[in-house]
Amino acid sequence: MQDEKQALLDAEATYAAEIEQLAMSRTPDEVSIQDLNDDGWSVKTLVVHIAHWQRAGAEAIDSGAGEYEGSDEDSDRVNAGILARAQGMSWKEALDDWADAREGARMAFASVEPVPEWAITWFTDEGTDHMAEHLVELRRWAAR
Numbered sequence: 001m002q003d004e005k006q007a008l009l010d011a012e013a014t015y016a017a018e019i020e021q022l023a024m025s026r027t028p029d030e031v032s033i034q035d036l037n038d039d040g041w042s043v044k045t046l047v048v049h050i051a052h053w054q055r056a057g058a059e060a061i062d063s064g065a066g067e068y069e070g071s072d073e074d075s076d077r078v079n080a081g082i083l084a085r086a087q088g089m090s091w092k093e094a095l096d097d098w099a100d101a102r103e104g105a106r107m108a109f110a111s112v113e114p115v116p117e118w119a120i121t122w123f124t125d126e127g128t129d130h131m132a133e134h135l136v137e138l139r140r141w142a143a144r
Contacts, residue, residue, distance in 0.1 A: 004115075005109070005110070005115055008123060009106060012102070012106065012127050015131035015132055016131065019046075019047070019131060019134075019138060022139065022142040025142060030043075031044050031047075032091065036137060036141050037137050039083075041083065042086070044089065044091055044094045046137075046138065047086075047095065048082055048098070049083075049086070049134075050131060051097045051098040052078070054127050056126055057105050057108075057126030057127055058104040058105040058108040059104075059108075061109055061119050065122075066118050105126070
């Protein structure tokens with residue numbers, strides 16, 4: 001199980017490094033343009049979005065919450081709030097927010113021993129799998 005935990009932590013770091021590399025290849029003004037997807041997100045919005053959900057995963061792991069029981073409607077409502085919040089942040093604030101959320105998620109996951117399946121699910125659903133999902137649109141954006 002320790003090898004699986006380390007593999008997941010490594011995957012999170014790899015995805016985060018690619019997101020950061022793609023996003024940092026542009027200016028703060030460019031990452032604030034709402035042209036990432038059809039939902040009107042900017043790269044800055046995406047970073048704040050990922051930070052929010054990684055933080056939620058960390059809080060769930062820390063509290064021993066078990067399985068997530070939210071709905072798509074809940075996620076849509078939360079994501080709308082994230083979009084509004086991101087618009088009021090600078091690029092540096094968005095990056096700092098994400099760094100803080102990542103550290104919390106990684107620390108929460110690393111501290112759980114033994115690792116229950118639900119903690120793996122929280123870490124991957126709100127972290128690695130979530131970043132991989134959004135990397136598709138970020139790569140498309142960066143290739144323009």
